Amino acid sequence: MFEFLNKHRRHILSRHNIPATQPDTQGNIAVSSVVIPCTGADYIEEAVLSARFASRCADSIKEIVIVSDQPLSAFPTLPERVRVVTLDVPSREASYRYKQIYRSRLIKLQAPLQATGDGILMIDSDLNLLQTPQIAMREHHLYSSFRQGKMIAKLADAPAEHIPAYYKTTIRPYLQDHVNGAYLAASRRTWQRICPLWLTLFNDTWELMNDNQPPTDQLPLAALIDLLDLRTVNLGEWANWPVSKRIGGQSAVIPAEVVGAHGGFPLSEWQKYLQDPAQPLSFKGQDYTRKVRYLTDAEKQQS
Structure with missing residues (x-):
């Protein structure tokens, strides 16, 4: 009822869902690497198509990196500037119902660190770039689009002992709008802060939760943005x-x-x-x- 008096909440809201047109979101780090996570042989075709679209972007994009659990030999001939990085990630126990989706999240959470550029845009393998992304990034900022839906709802029916304690003190998982994990841009240094904690919170959350729903990476992402005190910038619907x-x-x-x-x-x-x-x-x-x-x-x- 008196949430507006909560100093921490007001601080988070001031750093959340900031329009990209706001001058203090503009830096001097352009997108130089596009990263495309791809897990499983059945997603190679769409990842290669996404890489093909990215390769049509301006030469300011120095590299397109497909990060996969599949070897390079599984991929067809790739466009220029495209390379494949193969990661070895663990599998969940045999009885777990969403083993491939879990593996795909583990690949995704480590994918940005496989790029070499200073400005890194990670996109889902079913996302095609139709234009060169024009993002002027600053350190400690995360640039994305936003979508509606409280991420904390993923834990709504879970027993209290299965809900990690850190969610109770976060703000963003409870907000109606949240960062869309299908399109995320940040500086290399910012990704180096994000990825280790993202992986830790993801593993912790979905080790505690049962497998009655696909494990989402966006719930722990919302929490870690709070914990790292990052500013989130809304690039808009396009x-x-x-x-x-x-x-x-x-x-x-x-x-x-x-x-x-x-x-x-x-x-x-x-x-x-x-x-x-x-x-x-x-x-x-x-x-x-x-x-x-x-x-x-x-x-x-x-x-």
């Missing part, structure tokens, strides 16, 4: 534009303003975009992604 949500189920043209197009299946429609960005494309509706990407291991084998 940075991470949800294709299936906006034009899925109909034939439509991708708006020219889109910087990052998130999702959009089938992938063959993106081949049409490469030939002519102005032609109408037909993508599946927004319910498709959850049906095919958040399956248990058993459901995945049956699909």
Whole structure:
């Protein structure tokens, strides 16, 4: 009731969801590395497509790094500036229902550290860059788009003893809007602060929780942003534009303003975009992604 009197909460809110147009968010670190996490052989095709789109960006992008659990030999010929880094990450116990999704999160949480540039943008493998990202970064800032939904809701039905104590003293997991982990940019030094703690909180959270839902990386991300006292900057809707949500189920043209197009299946429609960005494309509706990407291991084998 008197949350507005909470000094810590007011401090966090002053550093949360800041418009990218605000002058004090602007620094001198441009995006020089694009990182694309990719776990499992079944996601290689879309990761290579994402890398192909990224390779079309300006020469200011010095490298595109696919970070995977798959060896280089599993990938087809890659565009210029694209390299593959293979990580060896542990698997959950045999009875755990979301082993591949868990592994994919472990890859993602370590992926930015595989880049060599000073400005690192990490995107999901189903996100295609349609323009060169124009982000002027500062240290100790995290640049992203935002989405709606309280991250703490992931723990709503958990027994109290399964909820890590640090969530009780954080603010961002309880806010209605949160950083979207599909498109995250920060300086190399900032990523070096983020990644170790992100991995620790992720492992701690989902070792305690049962496997009745896919393990999310965005809940521990919300908590660590508080713990590291980072400022979060909102790049706006065009940075991470949800294709299936906006034009899925109909034939439509991708708006020219889109910087990052998130999702959009089938992938063959993106081949049409490469030939002519102005032609109408037909993508599946927004319910498709959850049906095919958040399956248990058993459901995945049956699909």
